Amino acid sequence: MNNQNVSDNEDFDQPQQPQPRAIAIPSDWDLPKFNKLGLLTQQGIIMGMQYYALGTKLAYSYKPGWRYYVSRSPMSDDTDLLDESEINLLHPNELRSEIEAEIQFHLSKIAFLREQLQQMG
Structure with a gap:
């Protein structure tokens, strides 16, 4: 069992590269x-x-x-x-707004989770 804290993980703040995935479509x-x-x-x-x-x-x-x-x-x-x-498809401006809102949502969630970790000591 790994007892390493999330905050101790050096790669935690590094973005993970997605692994390429493919499916075969019949010709x-x-x-x-x-x-x-x-x-x-x-x-x-x-x-x-x-x-x-x-x-x-x-x-x-x-x-x-x-x-x-x-x-x-x-x-x-x-x-x-x-x-x-x-x-x-969304218009490029609509897509940009949607993506920015999604990023902001996740950044807020990350900030909240980090605050919880700090409160734990």
């Missing part, structure tokens, strides 16, 4: 228009994606192509399954 499928989970859109945050392949029941019932699981609120488990054509 007969169209490439997704939106290829990053967590992408902020006008409809919400892309949480997942699913492909309705040509010749399948889902593609016959709807239409072939990509569907995206979109969460309208990060505080909710509810998601909507939207067709690629139903999703719009």
Whole structure:
């Protein structure tokens, strides 16, 4: 068991580099228009994606192509399954505002947690 305190960890304040991850998409499928989970859109945050392949029941019932699981609120488990054509990217100014608000939220949370650690001694 590691008894090292978080504050003793030299790498705590260093940003962690994300590890590259990839999935293989069959060559007969169209490439997704939106290829990053967590992408902020006008409809919400892309949480997942699913492909309705040509010749399948889902593609016959709807239409072939990509569907995206979109969460309208990060505080909710509810998601909507939207067709690629139903999703719009945020305007760059809107995206900047959303990202800055998210950063500020997390910085406030970090400051609060550090204050709690200091109070513990």
